[in-house]
Amino acid sequence: MGTSDPDVVVVGAGAAGIGAATTLAGHGLGCVVLEAGDRVGGRAFTDTEALGAPFDRGASWLHEAAANPLTPLARRLGFTLRDEGRRRRRDILLLGGRPATEAEHAAHAAACDAWEAAAEARAGAGLDMPLAAAVPQAGPWDATVAHWFGAIINGAEADRTSLLDYVATALGGQNLQVAEGLGTLVARLAEGLPVMLRTPVSRIRWDGLGITVEGPRGVLRARGCIVTASTGVLAAGGIRFDPALPAPVQAAIGGLPLGLLSKVALRAAGADRLGLPAFARLARQVEGAADRPMSWMLWPFGRGHAIGFIGGEAAWALAREGPAAAEAYARAELARYFGPEAVSLAFAPGAVVTRWAEDPLFLGAYSHAQPGQAGARAVLAEAALAGGRLRFAGEACHTRYAGTVGGAWDSGAQAARALAATLG
Ligand SMILES: Cc1cc2nc3c(=O)[nH]c(=O)nc-3n(C[C@H](O)[C@H](O)[C@H](O)COP(=O)(O)OP(=O)(O)OC[C@H]3O[C@@H](n4cnc5c(N)ncnc54)[C@H](O)[C@@H]3O)c2cc1C
Known part of the structure; x- marks a missing residue:
């Protein structure tokens, strides 16, 4: 892969992957973020060209702004935030x-x-x-x-x-819109992080004590790994796990399909x-x-x-x-x-x-639990494979703020903290 083996490999440079990498750095752990696409941000993507003005193709609102970990980061970086009232008379x-x-x-x-x-x-x-x-x-x-x-x-x-x-x-809380684009904010938060673009992961081996991450650009061995690809991608077999994922984890992924x-x-x-x-x-x-x-x-x-x-x-x-x-x-x-x-x-x-459904790196917009699958997010968030060294993160793993950028970021940070505790 053109890089030496890191402590941790993070798969995917969306909000969860960026949140995870930021937190890992705070714990003094070396990581590399492998991103299949040619940009960071994942489902938070501001297109500045198509309309001649910032256009968020994916996420655009900072939901639940008071609890959203990205709100203070946006303010500190000088982004322009606009409050959106709940239901307005001029609608x-x-x-x-x-x-x-x-x-x-x-x-x-x-x-x-x-x-x-x-x-x-x-x-x-x-x-x-x-x-x-x-x-x-x-x-x-x-x-x-x-x-x-x-x-x-x-x-x-x-x-x-x-x-x-x-x-x-x-x-239910306050929603804020970002004038420069929410995708612009997420991309800004990725600056300086060790992200490798155009580096898809096709197989993760987790049979021994270490983890091996493989793709067309090579192989990395790591002490830990956080996988943030969408449940749509995981359910479609976009990443092969060797050995296969335990049945409860696979069932949780299947119980959290992406809507559109x-x-x-x-x-x-x-x-x-x-x-x-x-x-x-x-x-x-x-x-x-x-x-x-x-x-x-x-x-x-x-x-x-x-x-x-x-x-x-x-x-x-x-x-x-x-x-x-x-x-x-x-x-x-x-x-x-x-x-x-x-x-x-x-x-x-x-x-x-927008074409989130057609894009093989996403295969939909954000997850919902199917009837009877209310516990699936917790199962996926708490899955600690390979002795706690292989974990999942992303919007689908958040039991409170699922389907949001803030939830994805927080989920990545949580997985990184858990991994740091395991790796010592
Ligand atoms: C149209 C739309 C509107 C939305 N509106 C809002 C909103 O207003 N507010 C809000 O908070 N949220 C909104 N969301 C949801 C929000 O965008 C997501 O919840 C969040 O961005 C998900 O982040 P994530 O890191 O979990 O996943 P992703 O952003 O999907 O990141 C995963 C990354 O993994 C990469 N990847 C996939 N497969 C591989 C592989 N094999 N190897 C390496 N990399 C791989 C992908 O390219 C991607 O970059 C919206 C989403 C859409 C689509």
């Missing part, structure tokens, strides 16, 4: 082709609260079941609320999500901003069983682009159909608010469509 909520009235906004907000309260109450009994079985179904806003919290926020529909895991990992959230960004054609302010949000009521609305954020930071979000099964279907289908879907969605003519005048041709 447009569309139903039946017209904006909702004040009373309808209030009914929608009440349905959101009732949905979350029902999930929490049922989870209190400690019985795992599909989230969909625990929440209201019959109200006029319930399908819309389920679509928002399930397919969009969670990246997976409520009927395939564990109730207990959903409640345990629900996010895709973004479709359209660029403004000129100065027309459709009469809407920076950060305006659009959402609409679900109309019937097959309806899968996109949610929108317009003109973030006053920039000349709009970002549509589509999640769950509809996002997987669009990923299979390709970017042209996703663009057509996005334009048709916007036309519901403004009419097709205004959309074609306001937006330039073309779209930037």
Whole structure:
């Protein structure tokens, strides 16, 4: 690999890998981070070229900002953080082709609260079941609320999500957006770390006391190893383990599949901003069983682009159909608010469509636990193979802040501390 054998090999240079490497350095352990891709950051990636302004293709919000380990780091490095209120009056909520009235906004907000309260109450009994079985179904806003919290926020529909895991990992605190891009922040935090790009790991041998990490660029032996590839990659056999992983660990990986959230960004054609302010949000009521609305954020930071979000099964279907289908879907969605003519005048041709599902280094957006698999995150986080020298980290391993950059970072730091204790 062109490097001497380190104490620890970290596989993957996303937030978890960077958090792990930073913590290992703090414990005086030498490490090398092997990253298959040609950049650091993983699912936190700010594209500064496609739209002529920072565009987070993956993560963009610092969720639960008060508890998020990246919030103080961002402030110390001088990043510009913008507070996003929870539900705001200037959001447009569309139903039946017209904006909702004040009373309808209030009914929608009440349905959101009732949905979350029902999930929490049922989870209190400690019985795992599909989230969909625990929440209201019959109200006029319930399908819309389920679509928002399930397919969009969670990246997976409520009927395939564990109730207990959903409640345990629900996010409710302050959300901050990073003007320079959350991916820019994560990349900045990787500066100075021993990362080797374009260095995929294809096999990890953990039969003896040491660990051997192999890939097309060579072999490294190490005293310890932290694997941070997504559960999508691990479940697909993207890394071969020799001997095979113990059945409970393999089952935990399988119980934490990745959901999907895709973004479709359209660029403004000129100065027309459709009469809407920076950060305006659009959402609409679900109309019937097959309806899968996109949610929108317009003109973030006053920039000349709009970002549509589509999640769950509809996002997987669009990923299979390709970017042209996703663009057509996005334009048709916007036309519901403004009419097709205004959309074609306001937006330039073309779209930037994220492709997390298709990328073999990710194979989805972020993990959810399947019904009955509420304990899987703890199993994976606590797996201590090869006498504690081989560990897993990443967003899927966090029992509280799963699915987030802060959770991934913290999980990497936790694995590094555990490994440091083992290695002495
Ligand atoms: C569209 C989208 C929106 C999101 N929005 C938010 C948000 O607003 N806020 C938030 O907090 N989170 C958000 N997330 C989730 C967040 O991005 C992830 O939870 C987090 O970045 C995961 O970090 P990680 O280190 O666990 O995994 P990753 O970022 O996936 O890092 C793993 C790394 O391992 C590498 N790798 C894979 N296989 C190999 C191999 N064989 N050899 C070597 N390297 C390998 C990958 O290339 C990758 O760089 C979003 C995600 C997506 C996709």
